[in-house]
Amino acid sequence: MVQQKSPPLLALSLNPSDLYARYLLERQEVQTLSCALGFVTFKILADHLHIIDVYVLPEARSQGVAFSLCQEVKSIGEESGCTHIFGQVDCKSKNPSGSLKAFMKMGMDILEAKNDMIYIVGRI
């Protein structure tokens, strides 16, 4: 079994006061889960959950922060009755292999690739 390092995930918040997070929620029903080191934005659609963006401060990377944020998002999805989680990696973005590795580490796998996008799926 892989031992996950415990990251300094402090003060997780689903109701951030950040104005852009409020905009995303009001305009696109996109929720933001954040802590002092990063955030994940996601949307629940019927029985599945889409991860839209994940960001971790450069100095806090490779400590499992993204992993922990996404585990938390999975729990939220599970409570909402979701069975699957989806994500995507843009091959034209900076360091797409790092993003792909982070998703794989969360137990997700490649669903398909179209144009420059790799679509990822995992079970909740």
Ligand SMILES: CC(C)(COP(=O)(O)OP(=O)(O)OC[C@H]1O[C@@H](n2cnc3c(N)ncnc32)[C@H](O)[C@@H]1OP(=O)(O)O)[C@@H](O)C(=O)NCCC(=O)NCCS
């Ligand atoms: C991708 C990102 C969210 C990962 O955050 P993180 O907190 O470092 O992720 P984790 O610590 O949970 O790491 C999971 C795995 O992903 C891989 N990984 C994470 N960041 C990486 C990087 N910059 N380069 C290469 N691999 C990376 C590693 O395999 C890592 O496992 P390891 O530390 O055991 O080697 C972060 O690098 C980031 O914010 N990047 C810029 C934004 C971005 O690309 N977002 C993803 C859009 S889909």
